[in-house]
Amino acid sequence: MEAGEETEEKGIVHVVDDDFSVRRGIERLLRSAGHRAVCHESALEFLEKGVEDGPVCLILDVRLPGLNGLDLQRELLTRGRELSIVFITGHGDVPMSVEAMKAGAVDFLPKPFNDEALLDAVKRGIRQDAKRKARQFIVGEIRLRLERLTSREREVLDLVVTGMLNKQVGAELGIAEKTVKVHRSRVMEKMEVQSLAELVRITEYFRASGS
Amino acid sequence: MEGEDTMVRMLVPLSIFPDSSFRWVIFLAILGFGMLPGWAEEERVDLRFRHHTSRDGLSNDSVKCVYQDDTGFLWIGTADGLNRYDGHEFLVFRPERKPGAGVRSFSVRTIHAAADGCLWVGGENSGFSKFDPTTGRFLEQHRFEDGRTDWLASQTVIRIKGASEGRLWIGTNWGGLHRFDPNSGAMEHFPLREQTPRNTNQGIIQALHVTEAAPEIVWLGTGSMGMMRFDSATGELRRYHQDPLSAHEVAPPRVVTSIVEESPICFWITSPKGIYRFDPVAGRFLAHYEFRGLSSLVIDQDGRYWVSSGNSGLARFFPGSGKFHVYLHSESNPQSLSDNRIRTLHLDRGGMIWAGLSASGLSVFNPQREWLREHRFADARRNTEDPMIVLAMLQDDENPELVWLGTTNGLFQWDRNNGDLVRCQHESEDVAGLSKIKVQNLSLRAQGGFWIGTSSGLNWFDRETGKVRPFKPPGDEVKGLVKGKISALHEDKEGGLWFCKERGARRLNFETGEFVSFLHDPADPESIGARQVNQIHEDRAGNLWFGHRSNGLSMLSRQTGKFIRIESEPYVPGRLSGVNIHSFHEDFEGGILWVGTNLGLMRIEIESGEVDWISIGSGPANVFAIKQDEDMNLWLRTRDDIVRMLDRNSANPIFQLATGSEGLRPGAIGWVSCALDTGEFLFPAVTGVLEVRPDRFRLLEPPPVVVTDFELVGQSDQPLRGGDPGQNIVLNDSQNKIMKFKFAALDFRAPERNRFAYRLVGLEEEWHYEGEGNSATYTTLKPGAYVFRVKAANSQGVWNEEGAALAFRILPPWWATWWFRGALVAGLLLMGGSFGWFRVRQVQKRTAVLEVEIRKREKLNSELNRSEERFQNLLANSSEQVWCLEFDEAIPVHLPEEEQVELLLERTFFAEGNEALAAAYGLSREELIGSRFERVMPRSLPTTIPLFQEVVRNGYKMKDFVTVEQAGDCGERIMINNLMGTIVDGKVTRVWGTARDITRQRRAEELVKLHSVTIENVSDAFLIVEVGVDDLSIVYANRRFTEITGFASEEVEEASPFRFLASGTSPKVMDSIRAVIRDGGSFEGEVLCDGKFRGTFWSDLRISPVCGEDGKVSHFVWIQSDITARKEAEDIQLNHEKVLAHADRVATLGGLATTIAHELNQPLAAIGANAQAAQRFMQSPNTDWDEIREILGDIISDNERAAEVIRRMRNLLKKRVGSDESLDLNELIQGVETLVHSDAIIRQIEIRLILDPSLPRVRAGRTEIQQVLLNLIINGFDAMMDIEVSDRILEIQTLVPEPGQVQVSVRDRGHGLDDTEAVFEAFHTTKQDGLGMGLAIIKTIVESHGGRVWAGNSPEGGACFSFSLLGSEEVGVVGEDVSRGRDEIANLK
DSSP states (O other): OOOHHHHHHHOEEEEEOSOHHHHHHHHHHHHHTTOEEEEESSHHHHHHHOOOSSOEEEEEESOOSSSOHHHHHHHHHHTTOOOEEEEEESSOOHHHHHHHHHTTOSEEEESSOOHHHHHHHHHHHHHHHHHHHHHHHHHHHHHHHHHHSOHHHHHHHHHHTTTOOHHHHHHHHTSOHHHHHHHHHHHHHHTTOSSHHHHHHHHHHHHHTTO | OOGGGOOEEOOOOSOOOSSHHHHHHHHHHHHHHHHSHHHHOOOOOOOOOEEEOGGGTOSOSOEEEEEEOSSSOEEEEETTEEEEEOSSOEEEEOOOOOTTSOOOOOEEEEEEEOTTSOEEEEEETSOEEEEETTTTEEEEEEOOOTTOTTSOOOSOEEEEEEOGGGOEEEEESSSOEEEEETTTTEEEEEOOOOSOTTOOOOOOEEEEEEOSSOTTEEEEEESSSOEEEEETTTTEEEEOOOOTTOTTSOOOOSOOOEEEEEETTEEEEEETTEEEEEETTTTEEEEEEEOTTEEEEEEOTTSOEEEEESSSOEEEEETTTTEEEEEOOOTTOTTSOSOSOEEEEEEOTTSOEEEEESSSOEEEEOTTGGGEEEEEOSTTHHHHSSOOOEEEEEEOSSOTTEEEEEETTEEEEEETTTOOEEEOOBSSOSTTSGGGSOEEEEEEOTTSSEEEEETTEEEEEETTTTEEEEOOOSSGGGGGGGBSOOOEEEEOTTSEEEEEETTEEEEEETTTOOEEEEEOOTTOTTSOSOSOEEEEEEOTTSOEEEEESSSOEEEEOTTTOOEEEEOOOTTOTTSOOOSSEEEEEEOTTSSEEEEEETTEEEEEETTTOOEEETTTTTSOSOEEEEEEOTTSOEEEEESSOEEEEESTTSSSOEEEETGGGGTOOOOSOOOOOEEOTTSOEEEEETTEEEEEOGGGOOOOOOOOEEEEEEEETTOSOOSEESOOTTSOEEEOGGGOSEEEEEEEEOOOSSGGGOEEEEEEETTOSSOEEEETOOEEEEESOOSEEEEEEEEEEOTTOOEEEEEEEEEEEEOOOGGGSHHHHHHHHHHHHHHHHHHHHHHHHHHHHHHHHHHHHHHHHHHHHHHHHHHHHHHHHHHHHOSSEEEEEEEEEEEETTSOHHHHHHHHHHHEEEEEEOHHHHHHTTOOHHHHTTOBGGGTSOTTSTTHHHHHHHHHHTTSEEEEEEEEEEOTTSOEEEEEEEEEEEEETTEEEEEEEEEEEOHHHHHHHHHHHHHHHHHHHSSSEEEEEEEOSSSEEEEEEOHHHHHHHOOOHHHHTTSOGGGGBOTTSOHHHHHHHHHHHHHTOOEEEEEEEEETTTEEEEEEEEEEEEEOTTSSEEEEEEEEEEOHHHHHHHHHHHHHHHHHHHHHHHHHHHHTHHHHHHHHHHHHHHHHHHHHHHHHHHHSSSOOHHHHHHHHHHHHHHHHHHHHHHHHHHHHHSOOOSOOEEEOHHHHHHHHHHHHHHHHHHTTOEEEEEOOTTOOOEEEOHHHHHHHHHHHHHHHHHHTTTSOGGGOEEEEEEEOSSTTEEEEEEEOOSSOOSOTTGGGSTTOOOSSSOOSOHHHHHHHHHHHTTOEEEEEEOTTSSEEEEEEEEBOSOOTTHHHHHHHHHHHHHHHO
16 A cells, blocks of 8 residues: 555555455555455354444445445444445345435445446545544543533533523622633633633533434 | 348448549449349348268268269368268268377368369478378378478478369469379479568468469469469469559458359459459459458359358348348357358258368358248247147238238237237137137138137137127027137138038028038938037139048038048058148149048049049148149148149159258148248148248259179178279179178268169169168178179159169178089089999899789788778778768760769669768668668759759769768768769669768857958958067068058068067067067057058057967967047147147246245355455465365355256256156155245245155156146145145155055145045136146146056145156166265255
8 A cells, every 4th residue: 555644545445345346346455445344244254353443334235145335334333333334236226225314324325336436436435434433523522521520510501501691690690790701711721722712612512413 | 030140241342443444344244133033032042951970970070171073972171080971870981090290180171073083182391292082091191301491491381272283283372373283293483482581471372273275374362372373384373462553452362262253254363352253364353352350252053152150150242222131140040050160161962061260160041931931929928928839821812022920829910021020919808818728720711810610619810890799699599619729710602601510510691690510420421520620711613522530531521512522541542541631732723622531642533522632642641731832733732841842743753852852851730731921831830830932943864873882790800881883893692691791972062862773783672762861781692793783862862763872792602612612523424424324233133023913912812801891991981971882773875964863863773882981871880781872862852953053964984072961860960972874885874972071160160251251351461470499470461461561462571570560669668568478368559550651550469369278379460540630639738738838837937936036046155255265365464275175176166066957957947858767756846845945934934854765756748847846846845835834734745555655745735625626627717816736737647657646635735736647667776866965965055
């Protein structure tokens, strides 16, 4: 492989297909486009080996012996491991693709596929994964900061970001306005923000990420 | 129907003629052409092409020219070699190459026959040569010689044509025209230089033509200067340019490829731009019909125009309209043109047209096939779902273009106009509707519409609704009677409906609702003759004729209302020979009923009931259908042919194999036929329907016959190798070993059906009828003169009685020559002379000796006494009874008979008698001698007096007379006697006699006689075969044997019984028969036998040994019974089963379609990904070529894999082709597993294979066993769809239950079976959408392989289906095959 950063940017692509020659063909195609590819023969093998931290995309055959592609997608979701998945299939039908797309698949490609379509889907998947990774990083950071708050400070934070004035917060919580002010400045400090607007933004971001 | 490869081009002549008078001439000419019958109709004829390529022995597939010589041989010039074709083989000739000249192909462009029988052959880069066909040698070779101006100006000779005085016109490539005198060797050169000084072009001559009227004029077609005319008398060369002044004239072509003279005023000129009409008198081009790439044109014997093209196939050209009907190569039709690139066309004398193809050899077709059309329904299967066989046909009474076809797959309406085939709907659309039912027969209905007899009951076609309705009879009680298979159907003139089911016939009267059954009653001779009725016919007098399946026919007389039976007596002339009645036809002239049977054609006089067997001797054996044309000739549809029968009322009618000339065998399908209003006949065929137009049928000329080869087998010097039989052939003694003659009939219509007879005059009197073989072999003939004669019949059975002859002489060996014999005679004479002199001396000596003799005589007297004693002893000990009767007084022989008898009775006593005689009467010898004769033969015995009378009448001298005597308590005894009286002076003094008891012998003889009468009359054919030293010979054959084989008993006797077994009997059966003969065991089985007239037929054969006294087998009893009829029925059954099995496979595969799509998509995806990856790799600056190579390797193997999937699928879809092969079931199972692999994954089923590596191979049909496995596996899958995923396991196990057997079990984990027996019945199904045929088909397949199939429930739950087959002996190779099978599968993954 060439430069490290190149690989970083292109990400790592996992291929799960029980057909050796299809697997190898896809591996070559990915390599020719500069991706690093890791191949797995079955869903279980993929689950056992796990994935790297960097941006990752999974090319997944729907029809697999044992655990099939859709099962694997479901399994990953229940394990809380969100991945960009590009499905490939030898005989795709509509209900199957709908199910896969609903569960968050990047694309659903029938075999035989066009190289552009596959590589494009992989690119999207990696971009998506990279974004997801970045967001997860930020969300984690915010969570760390939030964990530093006391329960009272947390209550204050929740109310402040709704746009209430200190007085209203105090009335709501049954504490003095002055106390609210102290809590609020602590919150600002612990959350490492400069302004109320900034505080609102990161809490919103955190909520939107579903945590 | 055949529209796909059709193109009709409509073109008007491109010219508008300059002056009006000329226009009139052309108009009239076209009008005249329009009147010709061949032109009037522009109907498309279907053509069948036969192909000959290098695989058949043609020297090269690029054919350049075709030529037929005067004898009739066809000569084919190819890109490498000259070929001679005689209908059987291609003989290749090439000139001898000079050493060191290098190998060069010998490309023949033109062939021309000279008057002396030699051929002139011109070719590319090889000048031209003279070729002697009798020796196969190239005599002279004339080539271009550099620097010689009076010689050939080009390497390549394109055309050779005869000029006056035996000279030749030679057209060359770029060298212009030459005239060559073969006698003097002189060459004249006429360059065709164009009128420009710098042009060195001397002319490409592509066509040469000389008319009979003006032999000095040569018409030249050139490659760049168009049409030219050269007058050799004046030297004038004229070129036909376009007249610049006339804008309307047809532009002359620049390239002319051939010139065809139709008449002195009409030439057809071919050019790559199309056809031109040329008037040679006016020197004008009159019309142009465009056809790209046109290469050649021929006008056939009926005046049709056929053109070929270098790239767009063959076309028929209609000058009247300017249309072309094009015939192209079609992938799906093997009888289409094999290639669209045609270089040349040639019309042979038999009217066949030969197309020489640029790269695919020869395709030949018959342009005159208007009399026979094949309507193939194979293409229409898309509309009809399933293949079908026509069982009934009926022309619509309202629209004559419509024909109704009753098939194995329902009722169809067939429009003959456009070939449309429409399935007819049943009123109720339920499953039991018409679509799934065999339509057995159709009959017009007086009230409109028609009756339909099906395999499940009676229906009728309602014209108003256009639908089929079940027939509901008027009374409720007869409802059940119109259900079930209707085997025959007829509405009589009085409006009664006859229909036949099992047990006889029934009639329903519509008016009264009365219903009458006519059932077969074996005890009642006036009941219908048999249970099964095939056909019903109502004659003009209103009598009804019923043709039975197994026992001749019955006639219901209109006058008496009673049945008259005509029972079959096979092979008895003057009796109804046929057993199975296929068809009836009442002669158009009335009074005669023609009956088609399994043993030929019968003629019945309706009035008298007299039967004639027409087919005896040369006639066809199995007559399925009979039709009569307007000329009163009969047309018979037989198993193999459609036969025209002339002189139907004569004792020796003429049979012509009409379809023989088309090389077509319609196949043993269906015995229906249909005569259309317009005179055509329809007959069913394997692929659809054959339509015969009797008025268009044409009889061929007798074929020319030639002896093509006379070979001395195993010897180097050959008297005649493909040469001229006119020469004087003399063979010496050492060459007189094995002689082989080959011969040919030069009729190319269907050469494989030409037939031959030969005879060696000087050796034999009879002709050998050789059939279709074309060689004869003789070994070691006596010295003398012989003539080998051969005659031949063409494919229609028209004989050339004169035939061909080849005379040859065999010289005697040295010891049989005249000079050797002469010397021998001289030697003998010399010896005789010296012997005479010697004799005189001898006589003198003998006189002296005589005296000594007399002395010896006395001695002899005493010897005599001793001899008397010996004689007495002999008498006493003889087992023969010896007696002497004397009389009290001698009896005068002149007395009247009665008196002599009386005296004999009174006076006779035993004077002498031996022990044997006395013992016979229970007396001692002493008692006997002297006793009265009365004692043993009293007067009261009824035989006594007649015996004495007989004795007197014969003058007391009788030999070998038989008497029946009553002796003591031994009962009645039969004696054979001799007696001799001594008569002295007219009186009998004594009577001597002997007697022998033959009672036992006689009894045995009677028994033998009874046995032989029994054997003679049994219905089985019976042979007694004697075991010789190293062969078998027939010592006895009963009458039935000669009947069923048709051989006379003289022909049968002393022949080997194997002589009567046909070569088609399977080698396995033959081996076991031989083993039985060798080991003296018994045999029982089915064999194919040879009949003299009827061809091969099936017999049940039983052989049992008979042991002689020494305990060794001395004879075999060989019993045969004719089972042809049963076999035929089985064949039809088998055919239906095959069709059904195929349909089932198609359905099973249809169900697997998605998984197969997946199996294909996998490799395609891999190929796609790999190829695209490679493309990208190659765009990068430093391409890794190893990687690319690897990728290409993968692409190739994936491609293989995709191909393999398709191959497997196609194998399954194929109908059964070929016979059983040796199979490794383990391997087969693995193959089937790959087919269902994806399906198993989708359905989340695990397949476990438990294969026994020591499994013996089996002999079976691959496809069938695959189908069995596939069906069982899919069934197993289906059974497990509603159980837990983890339990879905299908086990396939192979094992050897006992040595020599193979068992395969398929176990599922489903809910198991309720009834393990019923599952194999047809239409038993537990599935929602199942047909219920799968397991029934499996059972049929397995049992047809001699195996067994059963079902059971396994203890773990689930069903288990198993089948077992017999293993074959080859065990050793299995292991290897399994590993190979695995590798194959590994590759697939």
